[in-house]
Amino acid sequence: MPQTIELAKNLQRSDEATSALQLSGVGVRYRLLTDRSRTLKGRLLSALSSQPAEAEFWALRNVDLAVESGQVLGIVGANGSGKSTMLRVISRIIEPAEGSVRTTGRVTPILDLTSTLNPEFSGRDNAFLFGALHGVTRALVEDWIPRIIEFTELGPFFDVPLKAYSSGMIARLAFALSTQLSPDILLLDEVLSVGDEQFQRKSYFRVRKLIDKGNLVLIVSHNLAMLEQICNRMILLGGGTIVADGTPAKVVAEYRRRVDRQ
Amino acid sequence: MRDGIKAIWEYRGFFAQFVNQQLRLRYQSSVLGFVWTLLNPLLIYASFCVIFSLINHWDLKGYGIYFFSGYMAWTFFATASMMGADSVVANGSYVTRIYVPKAVFPLAAVAVSLVDLLASFAILAVLMLVLGAGFSPALLILPVSALLLTVFVCGVCLLTSMWTVFLRDFRHLLSSLLFIWFFFCPILYRFSVVPSAAQRYFEWNPMLPFLRLFQKPISAGMWPAGSDLAAGAAIAVGTAILGCVLFFRSESRFYYYV
Numbered sequence: 001m002p003q004t005i006e007l008a009k010n011l012q013r014s015d016e017a018t019s020a021l022q023l024s025g026v027g028v029r030y031r032l033l034t035d036r037s038r039t040l041k042g043r044l045l046s047a048l049s050s051q052p053a054e055a056e057f058w059a060l061r062n063v064d065l066a067v068e069s070g071q072v073l074g075i076v077g078a079n080g081s082g083k084s085t086m087l088r089v090i091s092r093i094i095e096p097a098e099g100s101v102r103t104t105g106r107v108t109p110i111l112d113l114t115s116t117l118n119p120e121f122s123g124r125d126n127a128f129l130f131g132a133l134h135g136v137t138r139a140l141v142e143d144w145i146p147r148i149i150e151f152t153e154l155g156p157f158f159d160v161p162l163k164a165y166s167s168g169m170i171a172r173l174a175f176a177l178s179t180q181l182s183p184d185i186l187l188l189d190e191v192l193s194v195g196d197e198q199f200q201r202k203s204y205f206r207v208r209k210l211i212d213k214g215n216l217v218l219i220v221s222h223n224l225a226m227l228e229q230i231c232n233r234m235i236l237l238g239g240g241t242i243v244a245d246g247t248p249a250k251v252v253a254e255y256r257r258r259v260d261r262q
Numbered sequence: 263m264r265d266g267i268k269a270i271w272e273y274r275g276f277f278a279q280f281v282n283q284q285l286r287l288r289y290q291s292s293v294l295g296f297v298w299t300l301l302n303p304l305l306i307y308a309s310f311c312v313i314f315s316l317i318n319h320w321d322l323k324g325y326g327i328y329f330f331s332g333y334m335a336w337t338f339f340a341t342a343s344m345m346g347a348d349s350v351v352a353n354g355s356y357v358t359r360i361y362v363p364k365a366v367f368p369l370a371a372v373a374v375s376l377v378d379l380l381a382s383f384a385i386l387a388v389l390m391l392v393l394g395a396g397f398s399p400a401l402l403i404l405p406v407s408a409l410l411l412t413v414f415v416c417g418v419c420l421l422t423s424m425w426t427v428f429l430r431d432f433r434h435l436l437s438s439l440l441f442i443w444f445f446f447c448p449i450l451y452r453f454s455v456v457p458s459a460a461q462r463y464f465e466w467n468p469m470l471p472f473l474r475l476f477q478k479p480i481s482a483g484m485w486p487a488g489s490d491l492a493a494g495a496a497i498a499v500g501t502a503i504l505g506c507v508l509f510f511r512s513e514s515r516f517y518y519y520v
Contacts, residue, residue: 094514116359116360121287129283138275
């Protein structure tokens with residue numbers, strides 16, 4: 001796959017700072033909360049009965065992973081195998097119950113495009129809030145703005161509250177904002193599949209550019225063909241642990257074999 | 263605790279932007295904006311003022327200023343605590359999607375309420391001019407009073423926001439608690455009318471030193487007692503430390519509850 005090799009070389013060449021990511025023995029335990037454990041009333045009631053108020057399960061267990069600068073790591077696995085949880089642990093949204101996560105460089109998670117945008121505010125205000133959330137200075141966000149307006153084609157809508165936008169407009173804005181970042185460690189979760197086909201084509205190149213800017217990239221997706229094309233390493237998750245790790249071709253083949261067996 | 267404070271400091275840019283937007287949301291969303299947020303406490307203030315001075319044959323001028331001085335401190339404390347209680351849950355979309363020090367949200371609630379407190383200082387000045395009250399040099403202590411109360415309120419907001427995350431119905435309990443607490447504070451009445459046998463129990467009210475730090479300079483034109491300053495500082499710092507310790511210890515579990 002010549003394209004993959006070329007991209008990998010590109011990444012290594014553009015590396016000045018080194019980023020690294022290491023997960024050792026990571027385990028994440030989810031609590032399944034019932035109404036009982038969430039309210040004072042429920043707590044008092046369950047103190048009187050013997051039923052347990054919480055159930056728990058391990059979303060990730062015994063995960064060891066080391067990723068270096070220049071690697072574009074694709075993560076695949078069935079639904080519920082722990083892919084998104086893994087990105088959340090790395091981005092410090094969740095603290096692991098066991099083990100440790102060590103990162104060198106700023107982690108930029110793009111897990112869910114639109115949810116941190118506030119519908120009450122204009123595109124411009126959201127740009128500043130988004131920048132602040134990702135540690136970008138106000139002055140730099142000012143620099144972004146002409147490019148964002150151009151890419152999103154929002155025009156006068158850029159200064160109107162988001163609640164007046166169509167869902168496509170919000171997705172374009174979120175996408176434009178996310179791809180302005182210059183991340184050290186970039187975490188992408190299924191964001192490549194927003195918008196209609198025309199927008200997807202337009203956005204694909206932006207994502208490629210973002211990935212090129214990233215020192216170290218982790219991508220979760222169900223799109224195996226796309227992952228095979230842009231990643232230089234892949235892992236397969238199953239039941240909260242890593243079951244395969246290696247070249248994209250090898251891991252995709254392993255994944256397909258497992259799916260076929262079922 | 264040092265790590266927790268360092269994390270907040272690193273997110274000061276986000277804090278400033280977030281507070282800025284919360285303020286605009288609060289004051290710009292309606293045409294009269296600012297007026298609406300002050301109208302409710304002012305109406306309550308005016309009705310209490312008229313009714314109590316009528317019933318008790320108190321002098322409206324003296325009572326009006328006295329009541330306002332305690333009421334402005336109380337309103338800041340009570341609205342911030344309620345806003346703080348909702349703050350983390352209301353911003354759950356941040357908590358579950360990106361890393362951010364969660365203490366930013368209750369502290370932002372305090373910052374937003376602090377603007378109301380500043381506005382009530384302006385109203386106080388107008389009120390004192392209208393009622394012809396004297397301006398004494400003791401008013402210079404008010405920035406210190408406001409600072410100590412703010413530190414106390416920060417601690418309280420960290421606690422209320424945390425408890426609301428774990429127990430959703432805590433806010434109902436809190437609003438009832440604040441309602442009762444208000445009547446046990448010498449705000450509508452003076453401390454001296456409390457029966458002397460009950461006074462020693464009223465002294466346990468943690469809001470008392472803060473109220474005195476506002477009431478004494480504003481309505482009596484006297485410097486507050488050193489003991490009230492010391493007690494206020496101790497309660498403020500103690501509550502803030504307690505709030506930080508408990509909040510930082512549990513914020514990693516917020517994700518599962520928000």
